[in-house]
Amino acid sequence: MNVSLFNENCINKVTDAAVEIPYEQFDSSTKSFDYDIKINTTEIGSSNLVSFDNSTAGTGESKGTLAFCTRVVTTYTGKSFDVTFRETNFEMNFDLTDNSYSLNNNTYALGNLTISDNGADTFNTDVNTTFSVSAYLCDDTYSPLPSTTVYQQNEALKICLTPSSSFVEISNFEMKMSSSTGYAYEPVSYGNPGYVPDSLTTVAKDPSGSTDTLKVSTVIVANMFLGGGTSVDITGNALLEFKSSKSASKAHFGTFNVNVMIGNDSTRGSGCFVQLLQRVKSLVF
Numbered sequence: 001m002n003v004s005l006f007n008e009n010c011i012n013k014v015t016d017a018a019v020e021i022p023y024e025q026f027d028s029s030t031k032s033f034d035y036d037i038k039i040n041t042t043e044i045g046s047s048n049l050v051s052f053d054n055s056t057a058g059t060g061e062s063k064g065t066l067a068f069c070t071r072v073v074t075t076y077t078g079k080s081f082d083v084t085f086r087e088t089n090f091e092m093n094f095d096l097t098d099n100s101y102s103l104n105n106n107t108y109a110l111g112n113l114t115i116s117d118n119g120a121d122t123f124n125t126d127v128n129t130t131f132s133v134s135a136y137l138c139d140d141t142y143s144p145l146p147s148t149t150v151y152q153q154n155e156a157l158k159i160c161l162t163p164s165s166s167f168v169e170i171s172n173f174e175m176k177m178s179s180s181t182g183y184a185y186e187p188v189s190y191g192n193p194g195y196v197p198d199s200l201t202t203v204a205k206d207p208s209g210s211t212d213t214l215k216v217s218t219v220i221v222a223n224m225f226l227g228g229g230t231s232v233d234i235t236g237n238a239l240l241e242f243k244s245s246k247s248a249s250k251a252h253f254g255t256f257n258v259n260v261m262i263g264n265d266s267t268r269g270s271g272c273f274v275q276l277l278q279r280v281k282s283l284v285f
Contacts, residue, residue, distance in 0.1 A: 001026045003035045003072045007049060010069040010087040018047035019068050033072060037090070044094070066092045132164040133173075133238045135256035142206055142213055150263045157220055161256060162213045163240055168252070169212045170195075173238035177220070179262075181227040187218040188236070220262055232260045 024035035052064035138160035
């Protein structure tokens, strides 16, 4: 987070000797951002932020209004765009002919400060916070496989899940498999705090660190092939969280779906009994 000085209503960013922001600090423990504003009265006479009140004869440049605006911006570290901002207008009426003068610190005591801002509940957002998850068949190296790949019994099935943005990651998800014959199986379920794969399934994150892709390695259970099943629908929901904030209130849900074709290899599908019978027949006859 950072703060910048603008003219009134935050139209143009300015640098003005009459107003300084000598201190700004974000406290990660309390999630608060503080900054100080310093008014230099010796520079008021030449400030572009001041409008003088000449309605009273003889006041000259001793009476008027100092008006400016600050903009606090939240950005992603290392990224080039802003996420949220808050603008605050400050308006200070001064009358140096009336306010008291302090001999101790050689300054005037200024008052009548008016502050108006857009409040924490009306932050403006300039990015789209709708995120999604893509699911696709992949191999051990996380590379996509053709959607026409046909899986047989006993073949490992790998599904990769990738968030649509590098700013979010999958913190929790569920995955369900449904065959074309109606049989259902859930290899991964929601857990606390994270996803829970069953005993036939493993979940691994891209070890290269270049993506936030998760690889789900599981099997297509035998019941999926029974009854002449030809395909399996894999569906699920994923909880996406900003990497910079693990707050559940800032999480988003994304759904995913991928269809897998399955087949029955004639050799594997013949079964042990049929193969044994063929051997016996070759010995007898």
